[in-house]
Amino acid sequence: MALINKDTCKWYPVYTSPRAEKKAYQALSDKGIEAYLPLHKQLKQWSDRKKWTEEPFLKSYLFVRIKEQEQIEVLMTKGIARFLYFSGKIASMPDRQIDELKLLMASPYELEITAEDLKPGEKIMIKAGPLKGFIGEIISYRSQKQLALRLDSLGYSIIVYVAATLIDRF
Known part of the structure; x- marks a missing residue:
């Protein structure tokens, strides 16, 4: 039976404060934490103009690739609200899903x-x-x-x- 290395990095989905995805992503990057924020182009309409903007694809979500012991550092980042839980444990995602x-x-x-x-x-x-x-x-x-x-x-x-x-x- 193979031993599981607890020090390996995993992808975790995190929930951000409303409309704080980009700022939270930047704050994580500034801390040296690997993060992924899926963005897609969207045509926005204002009363006087239209403009293409990059908007988060999954509202209030982004993904971090960290070691388990780095979860506290992520939670102490401005704009991060909480980790997502699945069956009572912090949810992680396989690298394949992020790819x-x-x-x-x-x-x-x-x-x-x-x-x-x-x-x-x-x-x-x-x-x-x-x-x-x-x-x-x-x-x-x-x-x-x-x-x-x-x-x-x-x-x-x-x-x-x-x-x-x-x-x-x-």
Whole structure:
């Protein structure tokens, strides 16, 4: 049986104060703490103009990659409200989920996020494009076929609009 090294870094989702994601991310970076804040471009409308801005993709969330003993330092950062808990323990995420989220954020596909509990369906794999090899599920949502990546520890599902010709069933 292999020993588990408690000193290894893990990704943890953290909850921020409302509209404090960018400032909390900067404060963590200033402390030398590895953090990831998924951002997406959004066209904002003001009364006199329109402007493209980068907005947090998951409102009030960001991710930190730390050792377990560094949790206190994260909590003492301005803008950080708390860690997320799952089954009574601080939730952590596998590196693979963060890598997939980064890949999705870099893709040219239109993304949408929903807190709906999407029901699992047929497993598929994307066979072409920037997300080639990505595995997901087909869901029925607003009468379109879409690929859904579940981030269960956050309670969200990310929906990617993908043409049916780009997927293989297995």
